[in-house]
Amino acid sequence: MDLRNALLRVAARRPHVLIIGGIGTDRLRARVEQEVGRRHWTNAMAPADTDVLVVVGQPGRELRAVVDDVWATVPAPRARLDVRNEDEVTTALDDAVTVLQDLSAQRAGAPRDGLRSERPSVLSGAHDEHDDSSHEQGSGHEDHDGGHHHGGGMELPGGLAMADLGDDRDGLALDQLHVPLGPVLPEWPSGLVVDVVLQGDVIQEARSRFVDLDDLDATERLPAAARALESAARVLALAGWDGPAARARGLRDAVLFGGGSSAGVLEELDDLRRRVRRSRLLRWMLRSAEGGRSEVLGALDDKLLSARAAVAGGRGEAPVAVDLAALDARLVGAEFAAARLIVAVADPLPQPALTRPTDLGGAS
Amino acid sequence: MSVALPLGWSVLLPVLLLAVAWAAVAADAVVAGRAAGRPVPWTVAAALPGREALRLLVGQRRRAVAGDELLRGVGGAVLPIAALLAAVVVPLGLRPVADLGAGIVWFNAMEVFAWAAVWLVGWGANSTLSLIGGYRFVAQGLAWELPHMFALITAAVGAQSLRVTDVVAAQQDLWFVVIMPVAFVAFLLSVAAMAFWGPFGAPLDRDIAGGAAAELGGVDRLVFMTGRWLLLVAAAAMAVPLFLGGGHGPWLPAWAWVLVKTLAVLAALVALRHRIPTIRMERWTEFSLVVLTPATIAQALVVTLVGLGEGGLS
Numbered sequence: 001m002d003l004r005n006a007l008l009r010v011a012a013r014r015p016h017v018l019i020i021g022g023i024g025t026d027r028l029r030a031r032v033e034q035e036v037g038r039r040h041w042t043n044a045m046a047p048a049d050t051d052v053l054v055v056v057g058q059p060g061r062e063l064r065a066v067v068d069d070v071w072a073t074v075p076a077p078r079a080r081l082d083v084r085n086e087d088e089v090t091t092a093l094d095d096a097v098t099v100l101q102d103l104s105a106q107r108a109g110a111p112r113d114g115l116r117s118e119r120p121s122v123l124s125g126a127h128d129e130h131d132d133s134s135h136e137q138g139s140g141h142e143d144h145d146g147g148h149h150h151g152g153g154m155e156l157p158g159g160l161a162m163a164d165l166g167d168d169r170d171g172l173a174l175d176q177l178h179v180p181l182g183p184v185l186p187e188w189p190s191g192l193v194v195d196v197v198l199q200g201d202v203i204q205e206a207r208s209r210f211v212d213l214d215d216l217d218a219t220e221r222l223p224a225a226a227r228a229l230e231s232a233a234r235v236l237a238l239a240g241w242d243g244p245a246a247r248a249r250g251l252r253d254a255v256l257f258g259g260g261s262s263a264g265v266l267e268e269l270d271d272l273r274r275r276v277r278r279s280r281l282l283r284w285m286l287r288s289a290e291g292g293r294s295e296v297l298g299a300l301d302d303k304l305l306s307a308r309a310a311v312a313g314g315r316g317e318a319p320v321a322v323d324l325a326a327l328d329a330r331l332v333g334a335e336f337a338a339a340r341l342i343v344a345v346a347d348p349l350p351q352p353a354l355t356r357p358t359d360l361g362g363a364s
Numbered sequence: 365m366s367v368a369l370p371l372g373w374s375v376l377l378p379v380l381l382l383a384v385a386w387a388a389v390a391a392d393a394v395v396a397g398r399a400a401g402r403p404v405p406w407t408v409a410a411a412l413p414g415r416e417a418l419r420l421l422v423g424q425r426r427r428a429v430a431g432d433e434l435l436r437g438v439g440g441a442v443l444p445i446a447a448l449l450a451a452v453v454v455p456l457g458l459r460p461v462a463d464l465g466a467g468i469v470w471f472n473a474m475e476v477f478a479w480a481a482v483w484l485v486g487w488g489a490n491s492t493l494s495l496i497g498g499y500r501f502v503a504q505g506l507a508w509e510l511p512h513m514f515a516l517i518t519a520a521v522g523a524q525s526l527r528v529t530d531v532v533a534a535q536q537d538l539w540f541v542v543i544m545p546v547a548f549v550a551f552l553l554s555v556a557a558m559a560f561w562g563p564f565g566a567p568l569d570r571d572i573a574g575g576a577a578a579e580l581g582g583v584d585r586l587v588f589m590t591g592r593w594l595l596l597v598a599a600a601a602m603a604v605p606l607f608l609g610g611g612h613g614p615w616l617p618a619w620a621w622v623l624v625k626t627l628a629v630l631a632a633l634v635a636l637r638h639r640i641p642t643i644r645m646e647r648w649t650e651f652s653l654v655v656l657t658p659a660t661i662a663q664a665l666v667v668t669l670v671g672l673g674e675g676g677l678s
Binding site: 038 | 399572573
């Protein structure tokens with residue numbers, strides 16, 4: 001028992017943290033990310049790799065259901081926190097370590113190991129059709145199903161539906177998967193969900209929307225500079241360039257929470273921009289005829305430039321509002337990696353989804 | 365001629381590989397911290413691999429809904445085993461654990477197991493993002509295998525033997541990296557690609573939430589991630605006998621030279637990793653087939669002609 005306690009204590013010292021927040025939680029999320037980075041903790045990529053689940057802000061009904069789903073798939077030892085305001089961040093993360101180290105609490109709260117009825121994580125993009133009786137709040141999924149029907153009515157064990165068949169871009173009949181992307185995905189805009197139809201890793205149809213739009217008017221938005229830097233950081237992280245991505249996040253934190261003279265921030269921003277422009281490999285990776293990637297690099301530079309203008313005291317121009325229909329149109333035909341970059345660059349503001357005919361592309 | 369080490373070394377080999385992998389993970393954390401502008405103290409980095417391993421050891425295992433547990437388990441276990449088996453032909457000093465007549469072919473065959481391993485893990489999780497990760501690795505493997513093979517063959521041609529100890533013996537006077545630099549560079553690149561690591565980490569990348577490993581928790585994740593690092597270490601160690609003169613060198617004993625050179629190769633890979641973004645495999649395929657493959661073929665041709673000129677291939 002003592003050994004177990006000792007092991008837990010050592011293991012809990014550098015937990016991996018998964019942060020979930022709805023629309024309007026960007027500032028609070030940034031504060032949590034800053035604190036996580038300061039402690040040299042790690043950002044988790046998926047629920048399977050998570051020790052601490054941090055829910056920022058006050059999630060609405062739909063997001064709460066998603067959080068519960070994700071929580072059900074986080075392996076013990078684990079801790080779940082709600083962070084409502086910036087003063088709580090430090091103490092909440094301290095508490096998380098205490099919870100992780102508490103053997104009896106972990107025993108009591110551990111999810112049942114390897115059960116059939118366990119729901120797949122939303123984040124991992126598992127199929128979204130379930131008739132899982134253990135899940136009362138499941139309406140969050142079925143509500144917006146958009147009338148897709150899965151082929152043949154056959155059900156696999158575990159309540160997963162079979163994939164559809166459909167013609168791919170080469171005219172071959174291939175499996176189609178209906179997968180929601182988000183709202184819990186690394187480097188993803190808060191609260192965004194894109195329901196896509198995938199063939200292989202090519203997106204055939206896309207429909208994006210924001211969850212829990214009830215209090216849209218009260219939604220807090222990041223200042224223009226911080227928003228541009230956040231979006232740039234996402235693009236860099238998705239391009240797999242972690243160092244500059246972390247630097248962009250550091251600049252975002254400096255803009256949001258102070259800590260660094262304006263001149264210092266400007267200098268570092270110029271330095272970052274120079275590195276991004278000079279990287280021939282990045283240009284090579286982002287420039288591609290397909291999937292709109294050629295625009296990604298230009299947009300990245302624009303974002304850094306507009307952040308610079310905003311920091312320098314000019315009135316940062318308001319971000320160009322990308323409406324969700326335009327985003328959907330651009331996603332169709334993109335392969336997965338390109339689609340992720342397109343979403344990160346577009347960085348749509350929370351807005352109600354347009355009402356559109358449900359048979360967009362005739363999936364069913 | 366067989367100069368294999370005593371059997372006891374086969375027990376020591378995993379320990380050695382793990383020790384080097386530990387050092388590589390710690391160095392990677394330090395370099396990552398510096399690149400991010402948030403330096404990680406040495407003390408924290410040195411304890412990091414152990415702490416992460418412990419975290420996963422006490423962590424709960426995890427099953428996917430309707431996942432294929434058998435395939436996933438097999439895939440995860442194959443990875444570290446393949447790395448160990450690949451490493452048996454690497455001379456620790458001047459003698460390997462197993463001095464196989466076709467050691468170079470054996471090494472490549474063991475590496476290719478990684479394809480199956482990552483694919484099975486990605487498939488077995490029954491999750492879309494894991495599957496995309498698996499697909500990415502298969503495509504990546506197909507793209508790098510050709511230049512990788514030609515790089516290996518070039519070293520074999522230079523020594524006129526597939527036995528790794530013969531390759532080392534042939535470099536007593538001149539390291540192969542001097543006469544076959546293109547093959548060396550191609551080997552280093554494909555080594556990182558084979559371990560789906562660093563710039564070639566797309567199968568496990570952030571955009572697919574960890575990809576093939578997205579659904580792994582607890583000890584499954586530990587085995588998979590350890591296998592990946594072991595694969596990288598084994599392949600980096602293989603660069604030493606193939607191109608860097610193996611245990612040959614002044615002053616130090618042979619084993620020390622192998623260690624120093626292996627660590628140098630790993631250090632170069634780690635330093636490079638944090639300077640460049642991820643290389644997408646659809647771009648890499650083009651480069652690999654259009655540039656790297658012809659370049660390595662030309663390299664093999666040059667080495668062959670030189671060998672013929674010096675008195676013919678036996």
